Structure formats: structure tokens, C-alpha cells
Amino acid sequence: MADTVGAGDAGTVAPVAGAARAGGDSRQVERGAYGGSAAPSAVTVASSTTGAVGRGAAGAALFAPADEADFQAGLWRVLAKQVTLYTLGESSSLPEYDAHRLLASTCFVLGVDPDDPDPALMRAIVAEGAEATFEREVRLVEREAERTDGLWREVALTTPLLESVALKDTLESLRGFRSRYAPRFFAHEIPADIDYPLAEPVPEAVQGVRYVNAYLERLLMENRFLQRFDLERCKGVLRAVHPDYGELILNLFEPVATNAVGCALAGCDVRSLRMDDAGYARMATSLQGKPVRQVRGELEATALRACGEVGLRAPDDEPVRGYVEKFASRLAPRLRNALAHDALAGVFVRW
Numbered sequence: 001m002a003d004t005v006g007a008g009d010a011g012t013v014a015p016v017a018g019a020a021r022a023g024g025d026s027r028q029v030e031r032g033a034y035g036g037s038a039a040p041s042a043v044t045v046a047s048s049t050t051g052a053v054g055r056g057a058a059g060a061a062l063f064a065p066a067d068e069a070d071f072q073a074g075l076w077r078v079l080a081k082q083v084t085l086y087t088l089g090e091s092s093s094l095p096e097y098d099a100h101r102l103l104a105s106t107c108f109v110l111g112v113d114p115d116d117p118d119p120a121l122m123r124a125i126v127a128e129g130a131e132a133t134f135e136r137e138v139r140l141v142e143r144e145a146e147r148t149d150g151l152w153r154e155v156a157l158t159t160p161l162l163e164s165v166a167l168k169d170t171l172e173s174l175r176g177f178r179s180r181y182a183p184r185f186f187a188h189e190i191p192a193d194i195d196y197p198l199a200e201p202v203p204e205a206v207q208g209v210r211y212v213n214a215y216l217e218r219l220l221m222e223n224r225f226l227q228r229f230d231l232e233r234c235k236g237v238l239r240a241v242h243p244d245y246g247e248l249i250l251n252l253f254e255p256v257a258t259n260a261v262g263c264a265l266a267g268c269d270v271r272s273l274r275m276d277d278a279g280y281a282r283m284a285t286s287l288q289g290k291p292v293r294q295v296r297g298e299l300e301a302t303a304l305r306a307c308g309e310v311g312l313r314a315p316d317d318e319p320v321r322g323y324v325e326k327f328a329s330r331l332a333p334r335l336r337n338a339l340a341h342d343a344l345a346g347v348f349v350r351w
Contacts, residue, residue: 067122067123067126070126071122071125071126071130074125074126074129074130074131075106075110075130077130077131078106078110078130078131078134079102079103079106080092081131082102082105082106082184082185083099083102085184085185086098086102086185101185101186101189102185102186104188105185105186105187105188105189106134107188108187108188108207108208109134109137109138109141109183109187110125110130110133110134110137111137112125138183138184138187141183141187141208141209142183144209144210144213145177145178145181145183145209146178147213148174148177148178148181148209148212148213148216149176149177149178151213151216151217151220152171152174152175152177152216154216154220155171155216155219155220155223156171158220158223158224158227159171159223160223160226160227160231160234160252161231162226162231162234162235162238162246162252163245163246163247164196164245164246164250164252165246165247166195166196166197166248166249166250167196167252169193169195169196170192170193170194170195170196171196173192173193173194174192174194174212174216177191177192177209177212180192181208181209183208183209187207187208187209188207188208189207189208190207190208190211190212192212194212194215195249196219196249196251197249197250197251198215198218198219198222198251199222199251199253199254199257199327200218200323200326200327202214202215202218218323221319221320221323222251222252222253222323223253224312224317224320225253225256225257225307225310225312225320225323225324226252226253226256228271228310228311228312229256229260229271229273229310230271233271233272233273233274234252234256234273236273236274236351237255237256237259237273237349237351238250238252238255238256239351240255240349240350240351241255241349253327254327255349256273257303257324257327257328258331258347258348258349259273259274259275259348259349260273260306260310261299261302261303261306261324261328261331262275262283262344262347262348263275263279263306263348264302264303264305264306264309265283265286265287265298265299265302266279266280266282266283266348267279267282270306270309270310271309271310273351274351275348275350280344280345280348283344283348284339284342284344286298287335287339288339292332292333292336295332295335295336296329296332299328299329299331299332299335300325300328300329302328303321303324303325303327303328303329304321304324304325306324307320307321307324307325312324331347334346334347335347
């Protein structure tokens with residue numbers, strides 16, 4: 001296999017993409033070097049666009065051969081320009097690794113899913129012109145990147161003083177993200193190490209600055225919830241999970257939110273984050289024998305009630321309330337299992 005790829009050499013891209021897919025995961029962030037998705041394989045556009053579109057969503061119309069050729073030609077014009085800009089006009093070829101990265105970034109900016117291209121989107125790109133579409137879309141990506149440092153500052157200012165090496169390292173890695181991010185050339189990549197887990201992870205398919213901004217927005221909601229509770233009580237819950245919780249890759253929001261919802265279910269003071277024996281008994285009596293669907297509904301309603309009790313009210317706090325409600329919904333299977341084994345303290349920790 002050649003070491004370099006010419007910007008206009010359509011025939012070489014199929015092996016480049018295939019090699020990148022087979023080359024394994026050179027982990028750049030927790031989700032992998034390409035933001036968690038596999039390296040582009042279907043949009044080895046020169047030779048397999050028709051097959052890729054044919055494998056798209058059920059009922060999608062096939063791309064007409066003339067449209068396919070126009071889309072391919074437009075994409076290669078964009079890629080050729082990208083190679084020229086990236087090499088400062090000094091070369092029309094570049095290493096396969098960089099060629100693959102530029103191709104993946106171009107697909108990301110254009111919104112083309114390499115594994116499941118949308119024929120309607122591809123027709124729209126052909127109608128507008130690939131170069132015009134790319135320039136318009138890359139400006140939108142740049143505007144997204146302009147938000148990142150502001151979101152980071154909000155998260156940093158609202159993060160409770162709870163021990164977490166993973167959170168500290170993640171925030172430090174995301175500091176100054178915009179100065180390292182290259183939306184024109186490598187928009188799909190994340191020049192940061194994100195180790196701290198969220199209670200509600202960002203979907204793996206989201207890439208680049210869109211992943212980072214979604215991650216920070218969710219982390220900000222978790223912080224705003226935690227801020228409603230006494231710091232020492234939060235530490236008490238977390239130490240009950242593990243005495244050295246700060247050294248673990250552990251989400252800080254999840255145990256606190258779980259106990260807050262549990263307190264509301266048990267008829268205890270939500271801000272206390274603590275349930276007594278009578279509270280556990282009331283919870284067991286009210287939920288015993290109910291199907292998972294009904295338990296899930298009660299958890300969702302209780303989560304909103306718990307938010308209200310700590311001052312998170314609609315409409316101003318609706319995003320946080322929705323986040324807590326969705327999180328509580330996921331507790332239903334664990335709670336049903338705990339009820340069956342008389343082990344509620346395995347879900348709502350005692351401390």
C-alpha cells in the first residue's frame with residue numbers, strides 16, 4: 001500500500017479507508033480517535049457510494065447514477081481544496097493517515113454518515129454544490145466551537161468541591177479546547193482526554209465539538225443539581241458508595257440523585273439524602289409487586305417532585321428537571337430487583 005495519497009486520486013481512497021478501519025483504535029479520547037464511531041468505510045466515495053446508499057435506511061430511494069457521479073466529483077473537489085490548504089499548497093499528496101482524517105472530517109462537516117448515507121441529503125449537497133455546502137457548514141461548526149470555552153467556564157465555576165481525580169483531569173484537558181480544535185481540517189476529532197463519566201452519556205455517534213458541547217451541557221446540569229445539596233451530605237453519600245470515591249472513575253451526580261429520589265419515594269426529607277428504616281419500609285410497601293413500567297412512571301414523577309423540593313422548578317430549571325427525570329427512569333429495573341431481594345439499600349445507600 002502506498003504511503004501517500006494524491007488529493008485527486010479517487011481510486012486510492014478505498015484502500016485508505018479500509019486500512020484505517022482495520023488499523024484498530026488509536027484512542028485519542030475515551031470514545032476513540034474518531035469520536036467513538038468507526039473510521040469512514042462506506043464513503044470510500046470513489047468506488048462504493050452506490051452500495052453504501054443502497055444499504056441505507058429501509059425505503060430510502062437509490063441514488064441515481066448521474067447524481068452519484070456529481071456527488072463524488074463535488075466531494076473530491078472539496079477534499080482536493082482541503083489537501084491544498086492543509087499542505088499550504090506545497091503538495092498534492094499526503095500520508096494516508098492524514099488523508100483519512102481529512103476525508104472523515106469532510107463527511108462530518110457535510111453531515112454525511114459514512115455507514116448510512118442519506119440520499120436526500122446527498123441530493124441537497126449536489127444541488128447547492130459541495131464546496132458551498134462545506135463552507136456554510138464549517139462556519140456552523142466554528143460557531144459551535146465559539147461556545148465551548150464559555151460552557152467550560154460555567155462548568156468550572158459550578159463544580160462542587162467534591163473529590164474526583166477523573167473530573168479534575170477532564171476539566172483540565174478541556175481547558176482552552178477551542179485553541180486546539182481544528183474545525184476546517186479535523187472537525188470530527190476531540191483534542192482532549194475525557195475520562196469523567198456522565199450519568200447520561202452523550203451518544204457515541206456524536207463527534208467533535210458537538211460531543212464536547214453536549215458533554216459540558218450535561219455536566220453543567222449535573223452540577224446545578226448537586227449545588228442544591230449540602231456539601232457534607234453529598235460527601236456522606238459518596239463515601240458510603242466507596243471510602244476513596246475521589247480516586248475512582250465515578251460519576252458524582254448519580255449516587256446523590258439516586259438517594260434524593262429515594263428520599264422522595266420514602267417520604268423523607270429530600271435535602272437530607274438519608275432514609276431511615278421506616279422510610280425503606282414505606283418505599284417497599286408502596287412499590288412491592290408493581291410491574292417495571294409502573295415503577296418507572298412513579299420514579300419519573302418522584303424525580304420531578306424531588307427537584308421541586310430542592311428548588312428546581314419549571315420553566316427556568318426544566319432542562320435539569322428533565323435530566324433527573326430521565327436518570328430516575330433508568331433506576332426502575334434495579335429497584336424492581338432490589339424489591340424482590342429485600343435489598344433497597346443496594347440502590348439507595350445507607351450512610
